Amino acid sequence: GYSCFDSPEQAVLVVGDRIEDLMEKKVNTPAKFVVWKCGSSCSGHNPRDVQKWIQDVASYYKKINS
Structure with a gap:
């Protein structure tokens, strides 16, 4: 869910930005x-x-990268 966000769109934006930041690191x-x-x-x-x-996380990681 996105209960800690104002909307699904905000959730995608925030989570996407966090993933991008971690990937850069x-x-x-x-x-x-x-x-x-x-x-x-x-x-x-x-x-x-x-x-x-x-x-x-590994389960989702494999799905995304296969």
């Missing part, structure tokens, strides 16, 4: 993309939750 794999979930450190997150997040 060479954040280009699902494992590196975990910065989206954790920020600078995942130490305060449950390791299983972090791994599940990476797996979910």
Whole structure:
């Protein structure tokens, strides 16, 4: 959903800009993309939750890049 945005269009714009910014910083794999979930450190997150997040992102990553 886009519940934290004013509209679907704003969600696409904000998320797209964030992805572009991360790609410019060479954040280009699902494992590196975990910065989206954790920020600078995942130490305060449950390791299983972090791994599940990476797996979910990897699933979409494969679909986009195939």
